[in-house]
Amino acid sequence: MNRLQAMQTFASVVSEGSFTQAADRLNISPQLVSKYVSQLETHLGVRLLNRTTRRIHLTEAGLQYYQRAQQVLNDIEDMECQLSDLQSEARGTLRISAPVSFAIRHLAPVVADFQQANPALSVDLQLNDRKVDIIEEGFDIALRIGRLKSSSLIAKRIAPIHLLYCASPAYLAEHGEPDSIESLNDHRFLRYTYSDDSQIQNPAGSPAEEHYPLVSNNGDVLTAAAIAGAGIVLQPSFIASEAIKLGQLKVILTEQAPSPIALYAVYAHRQLVASKVRHFIDFIDGYFGDPPYWDALDANPDND
Incomplete structure (x- = not known):
């Protein structure tokens, strides 16, 4: 039994609400759909679905399995999409919110170099020391400095701040x-x-x-x-x-002196991260050096 195929078939039956509709979606016969689900139940040793002539019902075990299976399938799809996008070009407009002083002093070269590497992408950079709501205000990424509290957002640590x-x-x-x-x-x-x-x-x-x-x-x-x-x-x-x-x-x-804080790139938790966001996160990670060039007081501030 191909467990991944059986898992995908079972998830389709649940989401479509019937074996027939799942078969149409997967482009296989209803008999094969039933076979895969039965094999999965035998393998797991539990009944996942209660079948009637008109509809199907998830058992308690079936509900738990479906929730986990859906997450696994989403993760696989996410991974495959990201891998297939590795060579794709970042396009569109990247909206970034950033702290005023940091952006004025240190962000212009980042944006210029990033656009040179991604000429099909435009950047809308908005400066504000206020903590913006990146979802409500339509930002793709917010650069934030401090100690971040737990949230549903994804935060990538970029550099220490002393x-x-x-x-x-x-x-x-x-x-x-x-x-x-x-x-x-x-x-x-x-x-x-x-x-x-x-x-x-x-x-x-x-x-x-x-x-x-x-x-x-x-x-x-x-x-x-x-x-x-x-x-x-x-x-x-x-x-x-x-x-x-x-x-x-x-x-x-x-x-x-207070313990160091950090510069973070923060973005929304989505199943599939946009290519333009991923490209920028990869680009800015390590850009300022380790330690960052501004902590080398006798160093040239240019990022060589």
């Missing part, structure tokens, strides 16, 4: 250098709107509002303010590394 406490040498010379997270309460802290407060508060609670002389939803604005001496900032290295390299910012509290 967060650094920084301040200008002039600010530190005037106000002193903090020696602990708790001592940030004695300083002016420039706060990113979407930051995790656990990274900037002391055990007693959130810092007082006066310690936030500037709050912004853009990391470049906060970094520029820190360079100008406005206070201490917690920013990812992909933003702050250039200023650190130039001596405009000094990294502080190195031993108490």
